Amino acid sequence: MRIGSGFDVHAFGDGDHVTLGGVRVPHSHGVVAHSDGDVVIHALCDAIFGALALGDIGMHFPPTDERWRDADSRQFLRHAAMLMAQHGYALGNADITVIGEKPKIAPHAQAMRGHLAADLDCDIGRISIKATTTEKLGFTGRGEGIAAQACVLLERG
Template sequence: MRIGNGFDVHAFGDGDHIMLGGVRVPHRQGVLAHSDGDVVIHALCDAIFGALALGDIGQHFPPSDERWRDADSRQFLRHAAALMAQHGYVLGNADVTVVCESPKIGPHAQAMREVLAADLASEIGCISVKATTTEKLGFTGRGEGIAAQACVLLEKV
């Protein structure tokens, strides 16, 4: 077995939605990012890459590479899933926590779990998506951005 963890953060900017876990979530702002800025998927990718000892998302999809401008982060997750399989691992489970004051994550968590499970070729029962606030403290508490952390357990096939 291998364990990995990941973390991602993006500042809010212009827009009317954010992508979270592959789901378009209406919001009064968007995020500032090179790709679609999906903090859930970015943290999850980093957790998988970390568990495989294969670096981080920036090494696989450098922000300096224009091919990834405005990219759908689901392709990053599918790449991470393919690397898992190539190295002989399957997802045991993934646990993701979104840190923000808004938007509310609960109404979208099930849809996120479905998307993540599909892209990771996993059962939905192996994927957890939950949220917390920072009680109005820090950049997330002031509504300046959003963060996510993820932990994965990979099992050798």
């Protein structure tokens, strides 16, 4: 077994939605990012890459590479899933926490879980998504951005 953790953060900017777990979530702001800025998927990819000892998402999809401008982060996750399989691992489980005051995650969590399970080719019961606020403290509490952390357990396939 291998364990990995990941973290991602993006500042809010112009826009009318954020993409979280592959789901377009209406919001008063978008995020400032090179790709679609999906903090859920970015944190999850980093957790998988970490468990495999394969660096981080920036090594696989550099923000300096124009191929990834406005990219759908689900392709990053499918790449992580391919590497996981190539190295002989399957997802045991993933636990993801979205950190921010808004938008509300609960109404979208099941759809997010479905996208992540499809991209990782696993049962939806292996994916947990939850949210927390920072009680109005820090940059997320002030509504300046959104963050996510992820932890994964990989098992030999």
